[in-house]
Amino acid sequence: MLLRRLREVMAEPVTAQDKLDRIVVLIAANMVAEVCSTYVLRVDGELELYATEGLNPQAVHQTTLGRGEGLVGLVASAAEPLNISDAQNHPAFSYKPETGEEIYHSFLGVPILRAGNTLGVLVVQNKAHRTYSEEEVEALQTTAMVLAEMIASGELTSIARPGAEPAVTRPLHATGVPLAEGIALGYAVLHEPRTLATENLIAEDVTKEVARLDESVDKLRVQLDELLSQDGVAPAGEHRDVLEAFRMFAHDRGWVRRMREAVLQGLTAEAAVERVQSDTRARMLRATDPYIRERLHDLDDLANRLLRILTGREHGPVAEMPDNAILVARSMAPAALLDYDRTKLRGLIIEEAGPTSHVTIIARALGIASVAQIQNIVSMVEAGDALIVDGGTGDVHVRPPVDVQKSYADKVKLRARRQAQYQKLRDKPAITKDGTTISLMLNGGLLVDLPYVEETGASGIGLFRTELQFMVSPTLPRAGEQEELYRSVLDAAGDKPVIFRTLDIGGDKVLPYLRTVEEENPALGWRAIRFGLDRPGLLRSQVRALARAAAGRTLRVMFPMIAAVNEIEEARTIVERELTHLRKWGHQLPERMMLGAMLEVPSLLFELDELLKHVDFISIGSNDLIQFMYAADRGNSRVADRFDPISPAMMRAFKLIIDSANKAGKPATVCGELAARPAGALALIGLGFRHLSVSPVSIGPLKAMIRDINIKDAEAAVMRIVEGDESGRDTLTQIAESIKLS
Known part of the structure; x- marks a missing residue:
């Protein structure tokens, strides 16, 4: 019922602030909580109070916490729920007098996650000393997923102060391995789009969604069994071991149980897969064991396979591409690159490729500026984000600020002038x-x-x-x-x-x-x-x-x-x-x-x-x-x-x-x-x-x-x-x- 009410609020033609204000009221009522607050991670790394029911309303957009500061900061940095009955005696508690929260003892905070990245924190509090049940924790995490979509959509940017926008819109700069020369300015197109429209998050019929999930998991397992039985797969060796581990993940009861529980909380089967994988990704990204981090790709691939079965969508290019498209992929076959409209494709960012890989050779042949080996780039980029790819230096700018865009635009113009000069040499001997x-x-x-x-x-x-x-x-x-x-x-x-x-x-x-x-x-x-x-x-x-x-x-x-x-x-x-x-x-x-x-x-x-x-x-x-x-x-x-x-x-x-x-x-x-x-x-x-x-x-x-x-x-x-x-x-x-x- 809460999720359905939330969907109705999301669809209302009101401001982003009004939506947030109504959402915290709904959550507080549903959870029988005296306080419900939403904190959003900003581009400067601070967590800002964006909406509250129960705390001092004057504290909204005034109270901030550093990432790691206080209980809210602890939830954000750990990317895990925090459920305690006596918040004020916790060593991480940070007193903010303007909020008036000193009278509340119990505290439940869950990270607002998307693709494993923390976008904010959702909190409920009560005066009584109590520990929230597992069902309540699960419900709040599910609700946080709806907020994650709202934040990721960019709606909150309109109510943010300049320089304090939500972190989901913050500029990022990373340097990878240059693959193919050239500079590309354009907009992100995900090779395997992972995001779901907000209206597809909430189930109309939970029983039907559980059946869809179970049926798709069965299909996934059959696909993997067939893959392992192919003649081309060696009966022993490292490659076989990797595929066997892949199949083991697919048969893991805990993985399937968590997805079923998310569906029973009111999510669609697709949203449940996203929700569980986002939680898993958040934990694994913070792991220090390199083996665990390497397994993240296996689980991502597994979740993507399951989503394709659920949606009936195969690998392949998106139907609509912007004129200046920059393709972002974890990995891809060379033939897949040729499926895209080359008149619109300007750049390529690919996590798993090297200077001599097959897809690199194709990218060079097509004259596409390309960079590889930027860890987790697929999760850092949203479809439609502004991107700059420098295939000469390996630099990638995500959502670049105006001065960086101008600098690269000038660089592209200079490069174009130089190419025009080279063109004049075409018929002259070397x-x-x-x-x-x-x-x-x-x-x-x-x-x-x-x-x-x-x-x-x-x-x-x-x-x-x-x-x-x-x-x-x-x-x-x-x-x-x-x-x-x-x-x-x-x-x-x-x-x-x-x-x-x-x-x-x-x-x-x-x-x-x-x-x-x-x-x-x-x-x-x-x-x-x-x-x-x-x-x-x-x-x-x-x-x-x-x-x-x-x-x-x-x-x-x-x-x-x-x-x-x-x-x-x-x-x-x-x-x-x-x-x-x-x-x-x-x-x-x-x-x-x-x-x-x-x-x-x-x-x-x-x-x-x-x-x-x-x-x-x-x-x-x-x-x-x-x-x-x-x-x-x-x-x-x-x-x-x-x-x-x-x-x-x-x-x-x-x-x-x-x-x-x-x-x-x-x-x-x-x-x-x-x-x-x-x-x-x-x-x-x-x-x-x-x-x-x-x-x-x-x-x-x-x-x-x-x-x-x-x-x-x-x-x-x-x-x-x-x-x-x-x-x-x-x-x-x-x-x-x-x-x-x-």
Whole structure:
């Protein structure tokens, strides 16, 4: 009855203050309490009395408590209910004479929680010494959920003093891991919206809601059982253990009991799931045990699965998106990102991703400013919140103040002017002041990348990642689909070269329709060419599609993660077999076939001369080569910054490669992050590399730099590094930072 009355009050066309005043009266009457008060957490961290029934009304908007101060502050900081019969003798009691609460002894305070975040505190008090029952505590917590929705809606901002607005609207700044360059100003769109409309909180028929909850829990358990019984799930290992733990949570009687109790208090099944998960999240976020905090994601995922069953909503993009949308997600598959309207999508914030993850590669291809690894960002952001994403620095601003917005708006304008200047260089050659030509090609892997060849004035496509087509497809692409894509790429490039990399799958690049094997160290496991040679059917099909698409043209194909010369010999044999097959059946063949190897594994440094006899070109995958040289996983934030790519060791390795390639008369291209950074590109050019392949956004800045340097300056600086004098790195940086557009 209380919840229904509350819903009626919420729907009344009155001010926010009037609503709050009526709500505390309703709660006090229902709880037979002499006092009911609502405290709201402000942006400055203070808890302000917003409404009361029983205390001095003059204290409203005048009484404040620090977070942790008094009993109210204790409830806010602990995010747990406090139920005591003698408040004044509690060590945390704080006396506020203007409230007149000294005559009240019993105290029950519950946090006003939303997604585990404390928005305020709801309190009831009585003169008599009494301990409130569990049912009363549960009822007050349920009521607090309604208040949480009201606070989160922003209604109370209109009655707040400037600088003392509710904390739910406070600006936040966090720094994560930059994934994709660019600056995005826009509005939050949650990949998996968790919030429920206020009118969907309160049940019309409790019995029906209990039945809905029970039925959905049963469906959830069946789904998890089916997931564990799939052929692709290993019968043992860490992955299996994680899924078993996931299923254990779903069968936990306490979890289900708490949700049923919330429904019996008058909530809908969806609101009960939200309520229980919010309470759980609040406790786990304050846990010091890292294992417990890690399990929070499991429980969040479980609650989201259950909500999707209850609402009938599957994974997928929201129906309506603002023009400047910034997507916020805990995790997502690369194909899911492609479901969103790319004309409106400006930025991406994702908790669980790294610089080399699949969704990151797609985001870069789409030119979306992206940042990752900001803990709990999904719970800190509300749909529609103003956001700023700086993909260069990793900074994210939630609900930024006006001065920050203006600063970034100016930065975006400056960036746009600079991009316009780079655009003017599109048709100009990348030639140094002393006359050396550098070939600037771009990295791609999707159809959306193809217009960049023309837009950037790139010399060609130096790395086309063919596995992206497989990663974003729900089923294995047929040979005809592959052929169609490869022909489109060659058509878009025209007379410019395209280097296709064969499938680099396996390891951490899991395709949902292929059975995978659990490995202790997937980066060094069964992947790339190893997968292709052991399961040649997929490689043969791809080579055949490439050859048919390139009929009458030059076809350049390279094989990833070659670790020994015999692997390139085996790969060449497969190519020759497919060409013979096509020739036999009368198909037109490529006019010229060029085969190359990706140099990513350090063992090849000691077989360079032999390797170069078996290939027409080489391409250095700098990302993998550097991480393997230093035995430091570039996706692991604890070790990713423990090495310097422009170190004497790496510069000597790159010099060995280019000297050997030049001696053999074979072209060598560098792909990867090192080539895209101005100082790194300068170092490579100084060593003798004349072919760089980078992301589309890097071509303009690199061309501007190349046209403003003398090769001899870069050579002198990098040779100092090769000889052990690391001051050359500072010189390279200074040269890169002093570039003028010409």
